[in-house]
Each structure stands twice: as C-alpha cells, then as structure tokens.
Amino acid sequence: MIKAILVFNNSAKPRLVKFFEHYPEEVQQRILRDTYQLVSKRDDNVCNFLEGGSILGDNDCRLIYRHYATLYFIFCVDSSESELGILDLIQVFVETLDKCFENVCELDLIFHADKVHYILQEICFGGMVLETNLNEVVARVDEQSKIEKQEAGISAAPAKAMTALKEMNLPQKIKDIKLPDLNLNLRF
Amino acid sequence: MRGDAMRGLAVFISDIRNCKSREAELRRINKELTNIRQRFRADKTLDGYQKKKYVCKLLFIFLLGHDIDFGYMEAVNLLSSNKYTEKQIGYLFISVIMNSSTEMKQLIIQNIRNDLQSRNPIFINLALQCVANIGDREMAIAFTNDIPRLLISGDTLDAVKQSAALCLLRLHRTSSDSLQLNTEWTARIIHLLNDQHLGVATAAVSLIDALVKRNPDEYRGCVNLAVSRLSRIVTSSYTDFQDYTYYFVPAPWLCVKLLRLLQNYPPPEDPSVRSRLNECLDTILNKAQEPLKSKKVQHSNARNAVLFEAINLIIHMDCESSLLVRACNQLGQFLQNRETNLRYLALESMCLLAASEFSHEAVKKHQETVINALKSERDVSVRQRAVDLLYAMCDRSNAQDLVQEMLAYLETADYTIREEMVLKIAILSEKYAVDYSWYLDVMLKLIRIAGDFVSEEVWYRVIQVVVNRTDVQSYAAKIAFEALQAPACHENMVKVGGYILGEYGNLIALDPRSTPMIQFNLLHSKYHLCSPATRCLILSTYMKFMNLFPEIKHHIQEILRHDSNYRSSDVEIQQRATEYLRLSEICNPTVLATILEIMPPYPEKQSPLLVRLKQKKPLMEANGATESQPAASGNTDDGPKLTETAIHLNQQAQHQNGLLVSLDTPESNGHHEESTSHHSSSAKKFLFKNSDIIFENELIQVGIKGESTKSTLRIELYYGNKTNSHLTHFSADIFTPGDLQTALRMNFDPIKSTIDPKAQIKQTGTIDCIKDFAELPTMNISFLHNNMLQKIDYAFPLYLNKFIEKAEMDSNNFFLRWRNLDKPNQECQKIFPAKFPMVYNDCNQKLEDFGWSSLVGIDVNAENFCGAGIINTSTQPIGCLYRLEPNKQAKMYRLTIRSSKEGVANRLMELLEDQF
Secondary structure: OEEEEEEEEOOOOEEEEEEOOOOOHHHHHHHHHHHHHHHHOOOOOOOOEEEOOOOOOOOOOEEEEEEEOOEEEEEEEOOOOOHHHHHHHHHHHHHHHHHHHOOOEHHHHHHOHHHHHHHHHHHEEOOEEOOOOHHHHHHHHHHHHHHHHHHHHHHOHHHHHHHHHHHOOOOOOHHHOOOHHHEOOOOO | OOOOOOHHHHHHHHHHHHOOOHHHHHHHHHHHHHHHHHHHHHOOOOOHHHHHHHHHHHHHHHHOOOOOOOOHHHHHHHHOOOOHHHHHHHHHHHHHHOOOOHHHHHHHHHHHHHHHHOOOHHHHHHHHHHHHHHOOHHHHHHOOOHHHHHHHOOOOOHHHHHHHHHHHHHHHHHOHHHOOOOHHHHHHHHHHHHOOOHHHHHHHHHHHHHHHHHOOOOOOOHHHHHHHHHHHHHOOOHHHHHHHEEOOEEOHHHHHHHHHHHOOOOOOOOHHHHHHHHHHHHHHHHHHHOOOOOOOHHHHHHHHHHHHHHHHHHHHHOOOHHHHHHHHHHHHHHHOOOOHHHHHHHHHHHHHHHOOOOOHHHHHOOHHHHHHHHHHOOOHHHHHHHHHHHHHHOOOOOHHHHHHHHHHHHOOOOHHHHHHHHHHHHHHHHHOOOOHHHHHHHHHHHHHHHHHHOOHHHHHHHHHHHHHOHHHHHHHHHHHHHHHOOOOOOHHHHHHHHHHHHHHHHHHOOOHHHOHHHHHHHHHHHHOOOOHHHHHHHHHHHHHHHHHOHHHHHHHHHHHHOHHHHOOOOHHHHHHHHHHHHHHHHOOHHHHHHHOOOOOOOOOOOOHHHHHHHHHOOOOOHHHHHOOOOOOOOOHHHOOHHHHOOOOOHHHHHHHHHHHHHHHHHHHHOOOHHHHHHHHOOOOOOOOOOEEEEEEOOOEEEEEEEEEEOOEEEEEEEEEEOOOOOEEEEEEEEEOOOOHHHHEEEEEOOOOOOEOOOOEEEEEEEEEEOOOOOOOOEEEEEEEEOOEEEEEEEEOOOOHHHHEEEEOOOHHHHHHHHHHOOOHHHEEEEEEEOOOOOOHHHHHHHHHHHOOOOEOOOOOOOOOEEEEEEEEOOOOEEEEEEEEEEEOOOOEEEEEEEEOOOOHHHHHHHHHOOOO
8 A cells, every 4th residue: 555645845844745554644754754864865767666675664655756846755654555657656646647737846735735645536445446547537626626616705705805906906816926846847 | 827927926936935044944934934823813803815825835845854843823714715726725735734633524525525415526535635635534434435435426426426436435544443344335335446437437446545455355246347338448459448548558557456456355156257357367468468559658568557467367367377477477578677777677577487386496596587686686675676576586596696795795685685685684594405514604704794784583593503513513613613713703703702712612622733722812813802792701701711621721821811811991891800710719620610511502493684684674574484494403401501501691691681582572473383282282272261361472462251141152352462563464264174164154354454453353253163073262462563474373262161061050950961971971070180279169169160060969978070061062961070079188079970972971071170
C-alpha cells in the first residue's frame, strides 16, 4: 500500500502531506525532514526509486519520487506496489492537477490545499490506488466543482458579493501574484 | 476551479509567506490560532462558510508542522451538514488530522453511518473515504456488514463499489480479525474480477489479493477468472480498450494487479488455464521486443510495469525453464538500458532469478555487466542492487572472481553500504572457500581496507574458522604476523592478529624472521595505540606466550608489572595484569600448560554472519539461509569444554560465550537437523498432558490443547508471536505423510495471516482417527519476519494414546480378557531401567494421564499397576490391557501390554518405555 504522500519544494517547505497510517505530528515532521535529506541530495537523472529504510518505522518502505521544477512528489510505498506503476501514478496525479488548475504551479498547491486533497482522494484512497484513469479523475473533480458552484450559488451569493466588493480595493488579486521561479513546468 | 477561494484564507496564507523569519511566522500563526479559538468558543452562530474557512486555516497550520488540538468538534459538526462542500471539508479535516479520542470517534462513526445509508452516492463515497483513511479496529467493527453489502449489492454505482472494495481492503489490512466476511459473499466478490467497469475490477483485484493471503483455498476460484481477464486484456489490440488505454498500453494497472494476484498460487493445474496463462506471459515478453509506440516515458513505463510483474510471476512459478530464460534475457537487455529505473528494477528481479535452478546459469552470463554496473553506475541505490545481485549469483565456480571484484569495489564504496558488503564478502568467501588460505587472505584484506566496517561477528568468525581448521593454523599465524608489520594497522587487525599469534605463534617461531621475541615486540608496539578492550585481549596473548615461549617469560612479567598495567586506571586491565602475573609466579610449567592449552574447536552451527546480515537488511537471502555451512567440521561434544578450560582469560571467554549465543540464535531457521530430532525423540510433548507447548523458538511459540470424544480429537492450536514486530503471511499446515493419510483425517479452520506483536492467534480443528498409526504427522509453519521468510518443520506430537478411552473392570474380567489376548503379536513385553524416582503416585498419575485406567486391587501385588483402555478408531475399537511391575531393588520396570489388534501393543510400548 501507499503509506504516505509527501510534496515539498526545493527548500523543504511542505506543500502537501498525507499519511495513511497514523503518526503524531512531530513524527510526521521528522519523516518529512528525513525524506527531504534523502531525496534532495540526488541528481535529477538518477533513478526514481530508493530504499526508505526505517523512515516509516518498519523496514518495508520504498520511496518513489519525481522532481518537477520546484517540487518533489514522493510516494512512500511498501513492497506490494509496482514501482513503475506508482511512478506513473505520480504522473497521473500531476497531470490531473495541471488540468484542474490550468497550468498548475506551486502557488496553487499552497492556496488551494483543500482542492489538492480532493483531487488526491480521487486517485488514492486510504493508501490504495483508486483510479488511474486521468479522464475519469478529471470528470469526478469537475462533478465536485459543479456541486460546489451550485451550493455556492444558493447560499453564498451574499458572501460572494461582499468578497467581490472588498477585492475591488486590492490593487491586484492575490491569485495573480506569481513568482517567476515558481512556474511548475511539467517535464514528460 | 480557481474562482471562489476563501479570501480570509488567502490573506492568511500570504501573510505567512511574507513572514521574514521563523519567529514572525510563529507569531502570526499563534495570533490566528487565538483568533480561531475565540471564534469557535464565542460565536455559536458561525455559519458553514466560516467554519469551513477556519478549518481550512487549521489544515494549513497543521501542514506547516504545528500540532492542532482543537476544532475537532466544529469539524464533526460539519459532517452532518447537508451541503457537500461543508461535509467534504469536515471529512478532510478528520482524515488529515486523524484524532484518536474515542468519544469523538463514536460521533464520527454515527455521522458516517448516516452518510453510508444516504441515497446520495457522493455522500456515501465521502463516508467510505473517511473510513478508509482512519481504518482502525473500531471502524472495522462498526461497518463489518455495511461495506461488504455495498460492494456486492446489484444497485450500487460503480464509483461506490470501487470505493467500497478498497475500503474493505483497508479495514482488512489494519484489523482483519475484527472483520468477519460472510463466506456466502466469496463467490460474488471473486466475480467482481469480471466487472465491466475497469475501476471496479482493479479495486477488486487488490481486495482479493489480500483476502487470498488469509484464506487461499476459499478464493481459489479467482485463478481462472484472473487468467481469463488477463488474457482478454493482453491479447487485445489497444483499440479494443478505447475506454482505458494508458499511452497505448491497455489497462496496465489492472494487468499488474492480476499478475500479482496470481503470484499467490502455484501454477494452475488445469492444463487449459495454464497454457492460456503461458500464452499471456509469452505475449507480454513478445511485446517488450516490439518497437515503442510512443517516445513518451509513460508509454515505456506502463509497458515495463506489466513486463516486470510478468517476470515476477514467471519467477514465482519457477517451472517453465524457457520462460525463465527468456525473462533473464529480457532483464539482461534492461541492464544496458539508458533508463536508470529499468536498470535498477532489472538488477532487483535478477536477484530472484538467480535463486532459481533453471535460470541461475543464465543470470551468470551477465556477470560482466553487473560488475560494470558496480563500477560505473552513478546512483548509489543502483550500485546497492548490483551488490545484491553479485551476492545472489555467486557460486563455487565464480566465487573467487566475484569476491575479488567486490573487494576491489569496497575501497571506493559508499559508506552506507560498506558494512553490508563486508558481511557479504565474508559470507561468500567462507561459503565457497575451496582453499582456506584463500579465505584467510580475503578476510585479512577485508580488515585492512575496511576495518571500521568489520563488525565483531566478522572477526570472531575468522578466529572460529582458524581454531577449527588445523591445516590453516600455521598459515594463519604467518599472514597475521605479516599483516601486523604494516605501520598503520587497524585495531580489528590487532585483535585478530593478537589472538592468532597467542594460539599458534609457536608454529612460526622457528623462522628467524618471526622468533618469539620479534612476535612479542611487534605486538607490543601496537599495544599502547589500542583501546582498553583490545589491550585486555593482548594481555591474554602475552599470557599464552608465556606458555608457548618460556624464554621470554621475564619480559612479559616485566610488562605486567609495569605501572601502566599493574596500576592501570582501567579495572579490567589492572585485574588481568595482577592475576596473570601472580599466575605466572606460582604455577609450575605443567600446570600453566594445562591452564593455557590451545583452544578447543568451536561447535559448528550456522554462521552468525548470516544472522547479522538478516538483521541488517531483510533481503532475498532465502538461498543463503537454508544452505548449510560447509565450514570446518567442529565437534559438538567439545562445547562444554569451553567453560571448563580453567582460566579462559575472561574477555576471551566472554567472547566465546558471545559466539555461542549468537551461534545458538539461528535456530529460528528450523532447518537444523538438531532442532527437528530434538522435537521428535527426547521430549514427547503432549503425551501425558492435554495441553502443552509443542514448539518454541525466539520468534514464535506454538501451544496445543486437545480433548477427545470417541475417535475424534478436538484441537486448539495457539500461535504466539514473541517478537515486537508483525509476523505476516503466516501459514501453518499439518501433513500426514504415507500411511498416515489413510489413518488420520484432519480438519482445521483457516487462520489469519498476520500475528500482531506479542499477540497470539488460535486455530481450532478436529482430527479423526480412522485406524491405528505409528508415524507422527509433520507440521510446517512459515511466515515473514522482518521480511525474511522463516520456515519451521517439526514432528507434530500426535500419539495414538490420544484416542484411548479408559475402561473399568473387575479382577475376573481383567484376567479373562488378558488370557484371551495370547497370540504372539498381541503382546509386547519389555524390561527397562527407571529414569525417574520410583514413586507409586507418580506412576499412577502417568498411567491415568496416558489415557487408560489404572485399576486398584486387581494384581495380587499392590505395588504393581494394571489397567485397560479402548483405542477408538472409526473403523474398529481396539482393546488394550497392561501390567506394569516395578522392581525397586533393581531400579527396573517390567511392562507388559496386550492389545486386540496385532502390532498395537508394540506401538504403545514405544511410547511408554522411556517415560518411567
């Protein structure tokens, strides 16, 4: 099974942390640090698998990761998963993110952590691979946002109007702030 | 999706990102936490949107590494909202922060239950997701029925089915004992493999894969379905799978899962299924040769994921040599591939291939490439795999070359893998040593170039080998002496050299280049550079020198008298110096010679190095673990001498004990002849008792309880995990070889495949006795401990007497029957010496416990015992009578047994003759 999914950037800032087994907060942070230590030292063209050793407590742990521009996507799995399968699952995950956020960048992961979680939930479920078909995942996510919009349409209209009013004063929408180096270029 | 973000949240996140320092960030977070806390406390009228916003903030704070200890209640409240977005965030909070308080758990469970019963599939899925994310025992108990029902019900949506299957799998993984699956569901679950919806089928394969591990027989039906599904996917062209083709590969994930599932079973017996499966594997191997349909890495990844799994299945089946060789060639191609990932996986799979007799030779063809990989790979994890493979492909024919290559690589190897490499080199060079002087050369070189990574076990082992092999001792002394001449010498080398010279220095003393004095001076030049522990060892060597070379005795005494030893601040050194000095002064040479005589050979068991390697890293060393060590033939009887040998120079004696202990531990392998014989002969477990421990090692303990009615024995077996980790893939089988098959019918309930740390599981079953029997059934237990396969075979102590029922009768009746049983084969009589004190009550108790009666007042001699019993077999009852006559003066017994069926008396005699 997949034991944990970690996403952090080149300077070890976590952007998504999802554990499928319970660890206390401080242990989670330790795991993040250890993983960063292992992964960040590696060149980009070496292999995408490495032994996690006892990072997650027991010995059955392999890290399968991909590095996209500023972000590392790391799946910690046990021996019951196919390495190449998981490697491509990461790809599917990122492609889905890219579709849903239209050119995903690190900022999307920061400001829409909840959405990212929902997308992940459509792909990986309690540590098991749920759906691997990109189109299927995107369809489900779209369905979700449709419901969201409907619900927002009924009750959140006043709140939305208020937000719109307040935002008029802002010189620039926060969403638009993009740091040049944060563009997440998908490399296929 | 970018539209309606929560503004407060965005502002908060930007604030945090703008913080210049960690302290500023912390201040901002604390401010926010206070704010949220106040809001939650004061404002009871918070609407859904606000709650949602705050919960999102908390999630973000948690992500940054701050513990969140409030907000649970608000999150749980969101669960009962009717709005999807609010419910969703509530579930998200719970599954990310996963709080384990039980009160809250009940509330959560109630909410989940409501959602599971709702008509809205989206709500059901949210609830299932949450169950899977938390996935603990309470969840398993609460939903043991709801979820399977969702899974097999006809009117569940595919998306829900898919989630239900995975949810069930998750609960099965975490707490399979609290999850009771109705056996009526089995067939329907298996049939999910045929489901139209690929997602459902994929999820179902994962689930079945786990269920199969617990109960292979119940799910055997899945093999045929899996093969046919696989064949439909593999043999189709990709256009048939318009709905799901991933970069020109049809349903790769489903294929991978199906191939994994099939690895749970032996190759299919049905020839048509088997040929269909072989055809699939053939096709997959063929496709690997076709040109790539796309340049994208996803295409080759998906194709190779399937290919690697197919190769794993081929290795697992281990029967089609043509497939195995093809697999090996394919992997050989990958070894040269430009993709690092493929080289890594190819090396790993080849390790498995090397273990198969069909493909071992084929793997060896790639020796050159693997050695090159070791030298030229840029990635340490690939090099590590190369080392593993070299270890696996090593045999007598290439050992010398491989060991040489590994030694050469060791000098530049990464620090992280050096210790493991040292162990591997040490094991290989001993295992395949034709010439032990070669072994010693290798080992000394090993210590020289990687001394820091030579663990104690390694150098103990060197000494053990030298002590046990008289033919290499003088060579050992010679090269140890030479090695010590190096100006900078690793301390481990000093230890080995010191020990060897102390024992066998006399063998080279005639050489003018290594006279006693030169040896002594050489060793003493290292003395002050060493740690106290090593100095102690060297002091012992000096003491041995006094015996070997009386001519340098006074030099040594002087050293012992020297303040740095005699008044050393280290207690151990001081004590040795004092005692050795005194010993050398008061003992005459003969006594001294006896005390300091050379070490007796060590008892030979399994090499402690293998144990060490297994502790270090659970690898595929199944082959190494089962093979016996070809090393010196030690004499086991010498064991006790080790402790008798008068002064065994404390520390060394301790070391030996250390050795003995570590030599004893590998009993867990169970493959030792010694352990099996031990269990079959000397201790007849379960003979007199109705409950007993029938097997025990440091990993597990097996207990038994039995109760018989007529010809049926009801049995409870208890398997206890003595370790602090899980034992997985646990299986226990009892076999009835040969004639036993017709004599006993066994029926055991299935057991779980996992035993939690320090926990035990119970297995119940019945054994029917059809006719009398003589042999014992065998019990095979296997499981994975720290990923190492452990196999234990031993004789299952089921004796004929378990089916005896007591018979009461008076004196007349007894003797009437006794006289009737007078054919030659009906009687067996033996006279044997007493093994235990001859106490009347003890004997009486044993006879009663054996199963038959002990009747009073039948024999004229009140000291004698008489009794009767009936052996219940389902074909015929067998009557038996006995008479046991103790002779206290001679300390002997005479036992006479008569039975109605020929031969049975002899069997009962075998059971009893050494028990009084």
